[in-house]
Amino acid sequence: MTGNIDHIQSDAHIQSYGKLLGVLAILLFLTALTIIVSRIHFGGANIWVALIVASVKSSFVLLFFMHLKYESILIKASFLATIGFLSILIGFMFWDVAFR
Amino acid sequence: MEIIGKISYMETQATQPIKSFYETPSPSRFTGIGAWLLTIDHKRIGLMYMASVMVWFVIALILGLLIRTELMATGSTIMEAETYNAIFTLHGVIMIFLFVIPAIPAIFGNFLLPIQLGTDDVFFPKLNLLSWYLYMLGGFLAILSLFADGPPDTGWTFYVPFSVSTETNVGLTVTAAFILGMSSMLTGLNFITTVHRMRMPGMKWMEIPLFTWSLYATAWVQLLATPVLSITLLLVILERIFGSGLFDPSKGGDPILYQHLFWMYSHPAVYIMILPGMGVISEIIPVFSRKSIFGYKAIVGSSMAIAVAGSLVWAHHMFTSGMSDVAVFVFSFLTFIVAIPSAIKVFSWVSTMYKGSILMTPPLFFSLCFIYLFSIGGLTGLVLGAAGTNIQVHDTHFVVAHFHFVMFGGTGFAFFAALHFWWPKIFGIMYNFKRAYVAAILTTTGFMLHYIPMFILGIMGMPRRYYDYLPEFQTGNFFAGIGAYILVAGVLVMLLNLLISFKNGETSPSDPWGGTTLEWSIPSPPPLHNFVESPKPKGYPYDFTDIVRSNSLNSNDSLNRGSKL
Numbered sequence: 001m002t003g004n005i006d007h008i009q010s011d012a013h014i015q016s017y018g019k020l021l022g023v024l025a026i027l028l029f030l031t032a033l034t035i036i037v038s039r040i041h042f043g044g045a046n047i048w049v050a051l052i053v054a055s056v057k058s059s060f061v062l063l064f065f066m067h068l069k070y071e072s073i074l075i076k077a078s079f080l081a082t083i084g085f086l087s088i089l090i091g092f093m094f095w096d097v098a099f100r
Numbered sequence: 101m102e103i104i105g106k107i108s109y110m111e112t113q114a115t116q117p118i119k120s121f122y123e124t125p126s127p128s129r130f131t132g133i134g135a136w137l138l139t140i141d142h143k144r145i146g147l148m149y150m151a152s153v154m155v156w157f158v159i160a161l162i163l164g165l166l167i168r169t170e171l172m173a174t175g176s177t178i179m180e181a182e183t184y185n186a187i188f189t190l191h192g193v194i195m196i197f198l199f200v201i202p203a204i205p206a207i208f209g210n211f212l213l214p215i216q217l218g219t220d221d222v223f224f225p226k227l228n229l230l231s232w233y234l235y236m237l238g239g240f241l242a243i244l245s246l247f248a249d250g251p252p253d254t255g256w257t258f259y260v261p262f263s264v265s266t267e268t269n270v271g272l273t274v275t276a277a278f279i280l281g282m283s284s285m286l287t288g289l290n291f292i293t294t295v296h297r298m299r300m301p302g303m304k305w306m307e308i309p310l311f312t313w314s315l316y317a318t319a320w321v322q323l324l325a326t327p328v329l330s331i332t333l334l335l336v337i338l339e340r341i342f343g344s345g346l347f348d349p350s351k352g353g354d355p356i357l358y359q360h361l362f363w364m365y366s367h368p369a370v371y372i373m374i375l376p377g378m379g380v381i382s383e384i385i386p387v388f389s390r391k392s393i394f395g396y397k398a399i400v401g402s403s404m405a406i407a408v409a410g411s412l413v414w415a416h417h418m419f420t421s422g423m424s425d426v427a428v429f430v431f432s433f434l435t436f437i438v439a440i441p442s443a444i445k446v447f448s449w450v451s452t453m454y455k456g457s458i459l460m461t462p463p464l465f466f467s468l469c470f471i472y473l474f475s476i477g478g479l480t481g482l483v484l485g486a487a488g489t490n491i492q493v494h495d496t497h498f499v500v501a502h503f504h505f506v507m508f509g510g511t512g513f514a515f516f517a518a519l520h521f522w523w524p525k526i527f528g529i530m531y532n533f534k535r536a537y538v539a540a541i542l543t544t545t546g547f548m549l550h551y552i553p554m555f556i557l558g559i560m561g562m563p564r565r566y567y568d569y570l571p572e573f574q575t576g577n578f579f580a581g582i583g584a585y586i587l588v589a590g591v592l593v594m595l596l597n598l599l600i601s602f603k604n605g606e607t608s609p610s611d612p613w614g615g616t617t618l619e620w621s622i623p624s625p626p627p628l629h630n631f632v633e634s635p636k637p638k639g640y641p642y643d644f645t646d647i648v649r650s651n652s653l654n655s656n657d658s659l660n661r662g663s664k665l
C-alpha cells in the first residue's frame with residue numbers, strides 16, 4: 001500500500017563550489033548595497049529599496065542553498081503562494097496604517 | 101513469488117478473522133502502554149488525541165460553569181474579581197487552543213483522512229506522534245501557569261498593553277499557546293502532504309470525500325496563519341522581558357499593531373475551527389438522506405474560498421480600536437463577502453435533504469442542531485461585521501453569544517455528530533440511541549437557554565469580561581445560568597452514554613449507517629494497514645444507488661438493533 005509514494009525525487013543535487021561561491025559573492029554584494037543605501041536618504045523609498053534587496057537576497061538563498069530551483073513545480077508554487085500570502089497580509093495592514 | 105504470497109495470505113484470511121489495529125501494535129515491538137505512547141499508527145494517535153482532548157474539554161466545561169455560576173446573581177457570588185478574570189482566561193485558552201482547534205482534525209482527521217484517501221498512514225507518521233507530544237506539553241504548561249504566581253488574567257486574546265504590564269504569569273501561558281501552534285502546524289503539514297502524495301492511485305481531486313477536502317483547506321490555513329500567532333506571542337514575551345517598545349507609543353511603537361497581528365491568525369483560526377466541522381456535516385447529511393450531496397463542487401470550492409477570503413477579514417475585530425476609517429470600510433465589506441461561501445454550504449446541506457429518504461439517527465440529529473445553531477451564529481456575525489451595528493455591540497455579551505453559537509453550536513456540535521457517526525467505526529460498537537437523543541435535546545435546549553439571553557443582554561449594553569453587572573441585567577443572567585446547567589447535564593449524559601457502550605454496546609458491522617466513503621468498506625475497527633485488499637477508486641464518492649437498492653430488499657437491521665438497545 002505504500003507503493004504510491006515511491007516516485008518521490010530523492011536524487012541529491014550536488015552543486016559546484018564555483019556556483020556556491022558565486023551565490024555567496026552576490027549575497028555579500030547585496031548586503032553591502034543595503035548598508036550603503038541605508039546611509040542615503042530617499043525618504044519613503046528607503047523602505048522599498050531595503051525590502052526589494054532583502055527579497056532578492058532571500059530568493060538566492062532559497063533557490064540555490066535550499067535547492068528550491070531543482071524542486072518540482074508544485075513545491076515552487078506552494079512556496080510562492082506562501083510569499084504571496086504574506087505580502088497580502090502585510091499589504092492589507094496598510095488599509096489602516098496608510099490612512100490614519 | 102507474489103502469487104504464492106497472495107494465496108497464503110488469502111488462506112489466513114479465510115481461517116481467522118482480520119485483526120484490528122488494537123491487536124496489532126505498530127511498531128510491533130512495543131506492547132502495553134508503549135504500544136500507544138510510541139506508536140506511529142495514525143489511528144492510535146487519533147485515539148490518544150481523543151482521550152486528551154476530552155479531558156481538556158471537561159475541565160474547560162467546568163471552568164465555564166464556574167463563570168456562569170458567578171454571574172447568576174449580582175455582587176460577588178462564588179469568587180472575587182481577580183479569580184473571575186483568571187478563570188475566564190483559562191476557560192478561553194483551553195477551549196480554543198486545546199479543544200476547538202485540535203478536536204476534529206487531530207482526532208477524526210488523523211483517524212480517517214488516510215482511510216478516506218485509500219492509504220495506510222499519513223505522510224510523516226513520526227511528526228504526527230511529535231505533534232501529540234507538543235500538544236501534551238502545551239497543555240501541561242497551560243495548567244502549570246495555575247500554580248506559578250497567578251494564572252494570566254488577560255483573556256485568551258492577550259491584548260497589549262495589559263498583557264505586558266500585568267503581574268500575572270502571561271509568559272508561561274503564551275509559551276503554551278506557542279507550542280500548541282507548532283503542534284497544529286505539524287498536523288496541517290501532514291494532511292497537505294498526505295493528500296498530495298498518498299492518495300490511492302487513480303483517485304482524482306474531485307473524487308476526494310468532502311471531510312478530507314475540508315481538512316485540506318484547513319491545513320493550508322493552519323500552516324500559513326499559525327506562524328503569525330507564534331511570532332506575535334514571542335513579541336509579547338520579548339516585550340515583557342526587554343521592554344523593546346514595539347507596541348508602546350511612548351517608544352514609537354503601535355499598540356494596534358498587536359491587534360492586527362493577533363487577529364491575522366485568530367480570525368483565520370475561527371475557520372480552522374469551523375471548516376472541519378462543516379466537513380463532518382457534509383459527510384453525515386448525504387448518508388442519512390440516502391442521496392448524493394447537493395453541490396459537491398460548490399462545497400469544495402467554498403471550503404477553499406473560505407480558507408482564502410477568511411484570511412483577509414481579521415480587522416473586523418478592531419472596528420472600535422481606533423484604526424483608520426478606510427480600514428473599517430474595507431474590512432466590513434470583506435467580512436460580508438466571506439459569509440457567502442458559508443451560506444453556500446448551508447444551502448447545499450438543506451438541498452441534499454430535500455426529497456431525500458431521511459433516516460433519523462443520533463449523528464443526523466446532532467447535524468441538524470448544528471445547521472440551526474451555526475446559522476444563527478453566522479447571521480449574528482453579519483450584525484457584527486456591519487461597522488455601524490458593531491460599534492453598539494462590540495465587547496458586549498452579544499459577541500460572546502455570537503462566537504459560542506459558531507464555536508460551540510457549530511464546531512462543538514459537529515464534534516458531537518462526528519463522535520456518534522464514527523464511534524461504531526472506531527470502536528466497533530454501537531451506543532444506545534435513546535440516551536443519545538435525550539442528550540442531544542438537553543444539550544440543544546440548554547444551549548439556547550444559555551446563549552439567547554446573552555444576545556439580549558449584549559444589545560442592552562452588558563459588557564463582557566466583568567464579574568459583576570448592573571441590576572437590570574439580573575433576570576437574563578439568572579436564566580442563562582439555568583441554561584448552562586441543563587447544557588452541561590446534556591453533555592454529561594452524552595459522554596456517559598458513549599462510555600457505557602464499551603460495557604454493553606452491541607458490536608457494529610463494517611457499515612452500520614449505509615455510508616459510501618472508503619472507511620465504511622473496511623472492518624470496524626479497521627485493521628492495522630486499514631485495507632485488507634488494495635482499495636479501488638470508486639469514482640464519485642457519494643453514489644447511494646447500491647445502498648438504496650439493498651435497503652429496499654432487506655430493511656437495515658443493524659440500525660433497528662441500535663435503536664432497540
Ligand code: HEM
Binds near residue numbers: 370373438478479486
Ligand atoms: C458568517 C460568518 C462570520 C462573521 C461574519 C463573523 C463576524 C464576526 C465579527 C465582526 C466579530 C467581532 C465582534 C467584535 O468583537 O466586535 C466576531 C467575533 C468572533 N467570532 Fe465571528 N464571524 C463569523 C463566523 C465565525 C465562526 C465560524 C467562528 C468560529 C468558529 C467565529 C468566532 C468568533 C470569535 C471567537 C469571536 C470573538 C473573539 C473575541 O473577541 O474574543 N466567528 N465575528
Ligand SMILES: [Cu+2]
Binds near residue numbers: 366413416417
Ligand atoms: Cu473574525
